[in-house]
Amino acid sequence: MAQDNPSPDAAEIGEIEDFIEAEELDALRAERDELRDRFMRALADAENSRKRAERDRREAEQYGSTRLARDLLPVFDNLKRALDAATDETRTQAAALIEGVDLTLRELTNVMTKHGVTPISPVAGDTFDPQLHQAMFEAPVPGTKAGQIIQVMTEGFMLHDRLLRPAQVGVSSTPAN
Known part of the structure; x- marks a missing residue:
């Protein structure tokens, strides 16, 4: 009696097993490569996060007091105005008060300097720098060049x-001619 489907012989079975093993091996290699890629990306993400956290920590340490410093600037301005407004007569009549305001202003300046706040003190005749100065007005003043500071x-x-x-x-x- 003849068979329609002859059974595979041992050589064919070996080839089939080798093919299946090769397919499994290829699948395992692909999975390994994908996992290695994911691992390397995770390592890079972790390193970037560490660097970002370090940068954020440094910035918070250095610039975290920005709001407080801005809030103290009007106090500085008012103490300075009080000293500027004192006449010679006031200075002799209320010497202790003027000295107290002066000491308070100096202490405030020392504390601000200690925390990295430094004054920008332009004087008349300096050149206007838009990175450091805000122009409140412009006026033609004889004897000056355009762009010179005329008042602080x-x-x-x-x-x-x-x-x-x-x-x-x-x-x-520019002075008018």
Whole structure:
């Protein structure tokens, strides 16, 4: 009697097993490569997160006091105005009061400097710098060049290397002929 489907012989079975093993081996290699890629990406993400956290920590340490420093600037301005408003007569009549205001202003300045807040103190004749100054007005003033500071209204301040508040100044425009 003849068979329609002859049974595979041992050689054919070996080839089939080798093919299945090769397929499994290829699948395992592909899975390994995918897992290695995912692992390397996870390592890179972890390193980036560490660097970002370190940078954020440094910035928070250095610039975390920005709001407090900005809130203290009007106190500085008012103490300075009080001293500027004192006449010679007031200084002799209320010497202790003036000295107290002066000491308070100096202490505030020392504390601000200790925390990285430094003044920007332009003077008349300096060149206007839009990175550090805010022009409050322009006026043609004889004997000046366009862009020169002619009046300082308030000092500016830096917090480390960042502008906290620009100095408010008046700037000379081109003198009229």
